[in-house]
Amino acid sequence: MDLTQILEIATCTDPGMVRSHNEDSIAADAANGLVVLADGMGGYNAGEVASGMATTVIVTEMRQILTGSKPYQVDAKTKEEIAPKIVREQVLKANTSIYQAAQTQPQYAGMGTTLVVCLYYDNRMLVAHLGDSRLYMLRDGKFKQVTRDHSLLQEQIDSGIITAEQAKKAAHKNLVTKALGIDPTVEPEIHEYPTKPGDIYLLCSDGLCDMVEDDDIGMTLQALGANLKLAAEQLVQMANDNGGRDNVSVILVRVLREYPGTKGMMGKVFGWLK
Amino acid sequence: MAKLILSMDGLVLKEIPLTKERTTLGRKPHNDIQIDNLAVSGEHAVIVTILNDSFLEDLGSTNGTVVNGNPVKKHFLQNNDVIELGKYKLKFIGEAAPAAGAGGDKADFEKTMVLRPSTMKAAAQAAAAAGGGAQAAVAARQAAVQAAGQSAAATGIADKDAAKAPAAAAAAPAAAPAPGAAPAAPAAKPSGQPLGAIQLLSGGNAGKELELTKPLTTLGKPGVQVAVLTRRPQGYFITHVEGAARPEVNGQQIGAAPHALKDHDVIELAGIKMEFFLKA
Numbered sequence: 001m002d003l004t005q006i007l008e009i010a011t012c013t014d015p016g017m018v019r020s021h022n023e024d025s026i027a028a029d030a031a032n033g034l035v036v037l038a039d040g041m042g043g044y045n046a047g048e049v050a051s052g053m054a055t056t057v058i059v060t061e062m063r064q065i066l067t068g069s070k071p072y073q074v075d076a077k078t079k080e081e082i083a084p085k086i087v088r089e090q091v092l093k094a095n096t097s098i099y100q101a102a103q104t105q106p107q108y109a110g111m112g113t114t115l116v117v118c119l120y121y122d123n124r125m126l127v128a129h130l131g132d133s134r135l136y137m138l139r140d141g142k143f144k145q146v147t148r149d150h151s152l153l154q155e156q157i158d159s160g161i162i163t164a165e166q167a168k169k170a171a172h173k174n175l176v177t178k179a180l181g182i183d184p185t186v187e188p189e190i191h192e193y194p195t196k197p198g199d200i201y202l203l204c205s206d207g208l209c210d211m212v213e214d215d216d217i218g219m220t221l222q223a224l225g226a227n228l229k230l231a232a233e234q235l236v237q238m239a240n241d242n243g244g245r246d247n248v249s250v251i252l253v254r255v256l257r258e259y260p261g262t263k264g265m266m267g268k269v270f271g272w273l274k
Numbered sequence: 275m276a277k278l279i280l281s282m283d284g285l286v287l288k289e290i291p292l293t294k295e296r297t298t299l300g301r302k303p304h305n306d307i308q309i310d311n312l313a314v315s316g317e318h319a320v321i322v323t324i325l326n327d328s329f330l331e332d333l334g335s336t337n338g339t340v341v342n343g344n345p346v347k348k349h350f351l352q353n354n355d356v357i358e359l360g361k362y363k364l365k366f367i368g369e370a371a372p373a374a375g376a377g378g379d380k381a382d383f384e385k386t387m388v389l390r391p392s393t394m395k396a397a398a399q400a401a402a403a404a405g406g407g408a409q410a411a412v413a414a415r416q417a418a419v420q421a422a423g424q425s426a427a428a429t430g431i432a433d434k435d436a437a438k439a440p441a442a443a444a445a446a447p448a449a450a451p452a453p454g455a456a457p458a459a460p461a462a463k464p465s466g467q468p469l470g471a472i473q474l475l476s477g478g479n480a481g482k483e484l485e486l487t488k489p490l491t492t493l494g495k496p497g498v499q500v501a502v503l504t505r506r507p508q509g510y511f512i513t514h515v516e517g518a519a520r521p522e523v524n525g526q527q528i529g530a531a532p533h534a535l536k537d538h539d540v541i542e543l544a545g546i547k548m549e550f551f552l553k554a
Contacts, residue, residue: 041387041388112388131388156324161324161329162327162329162350163350166327166350169350169352170327171325171326171327172324172325172326172327174387175387175388176387176388177388178388179388182388216489219488219489219490220489220490223490223491223492223502223515224490224492224502224515226496226500226515226516227514227515227516230502230513230515234490234502234504234513237504237506238489241506241507
């Protein structure tokens with residue numbers, strides 16, 4: 001099912017005001033309902049290599065799989081939908097590619113990347129993430145964070161050492177506890193959420209949420225939601241106006257209308273036959 | 275390194291650098307900072323230092339711990355916070371920001387880094403071997419997270435693995451001073467710039483004035499014509515958001531790009547005229 005007419009997607013990425021390289025990488029495939037954002041890390045230019053590999057591997061592999069099958073298909077053996085499985089497998093594939101490159105080529109040693117992947121299908125959204133890149137959602141005027149960072153700071157907040165207020169002032173914002181390509185294997189956090197027409201989803205690297213308050217991000221989406229491209233540019237500009245100390249990337253996805261997976265009775269019958 | 279300045283009645287008694295992960299305060303002699311005063315409990319409070327952050331915790335003292343005039347149980351210490359214990363005052367001085375010359379290092383430190391399980395275990399063991407004080411009060415999980423933080427400070431690339439790190443509760447005093455990165459300052463608000471406002475010149479609300487205090491203000495009718503006024507450090511800008519026609523500034527239709535507004539520009543939007551001006 002082609003989602004080009006159902007999902008409106010706008011992207012924007014910028015090196016920021018301080019860094020010379022952009023180590024973030026973004027990719028969007030509206031037809032397959034897939035968006036990927038990665039924030040690379042590692043010396044010299046290895047960060048952008050890692051994030052670039054992550055987005056490329058995931059988008060190409062997913063595209064190939066989705067031409068032959070649907071995410072909501074039920075696997076004959078496990079009796080479960082294949083979406084979480086295929087997303088997980090492609091994330092692991094990207095992990096292996098990055099890890100091996102880092103192992104075999106000295107200039108890439110230690111590189112890795114954070115990741116947020118969203119796959120839209122059947123009026124739902126599957127989110128897989130690693131590290132501190134985030135997914136937010138604006139629905140019915142309410143703006144909230146969907147993913148929970150895999151970061152030292154978040155663990156400290158969870159264990160009650162510090163409060164969310166204190167976290168804003170903490171120095172070690174940059175330490176992530178999970179990332180792609182660092183270890184031979186990795187377990188991405190995967191969740192599924194129902195979507196509603198009118199929802200706006202924001203994927204962003206920490207360059208945005210560290211520089212711009214959540215309230216201001218929400219207000220911008222609400223005010224400029226009618227013009228998604230402008231909203232994306234405005235968010236990047238706000239991060240840069242506030243100092244732009246890191247690369248800033250945003251992907252905005254708006255759900256224009258419903259997109260049920262199976263079409264009526266015939267679809268269901270066909271689904272059973274399979 | 276962060277430090278405390280102990281004083282009584284405005285008289286500085288001594289300076290205490292916070293070298294240890296846990297610095298205890300109390301009346302009894304085994305405390306790291308002993309304050310021999312009856313208003314101070316035997317074990318009064320503790321300061322836990324993780325990387326560049328220090329947390330003050332009251333240990334159930336009789337007379338309580340006061341920071342900047344407010345009683346606290348747990349407190350994230352900020353530069354220049356004043357802790358009061360009876361007649362004594364302890365001023366907290368945070369880690370100094372690195373010199374501007376060290377900008378490169380600072381940028382490096384701010385870069386996202388991963389905490390790796392493998393190196394972490396080694397670091398935690400090394401730390402334990404180095405003979406760190408046992409951490410009793412804090413749960414093992416927290417300790418592991420702290421240990422991870424410390425190894426992060428020491429090695430630049432550290433990692434976490436709370437579940438696996440055995441006896442990670444034995445966290446060592448910070449091995450090396452953390453690379454002095456200033457805490458990321460909260461987003462700077464455009465300040466010191468004149469406040470802009472618009473006054474409606476036509477329509478039902480003619481004469482009405484609207485101050486542009488927010489980073490962005492939308493104008494117009496949704497679905498018909500909408501423009502946004504953005505407040506940036508370099509001034510105010512108007513940008514077209516939606517609608518077939520773009521807004522006009524001084525009779526000229528603006529382009530797709532943001533248009534900088536000057537004092538007394540006249541904007542026309544959805545059939546309404548308004549004047550933009552800067553307040554003194």
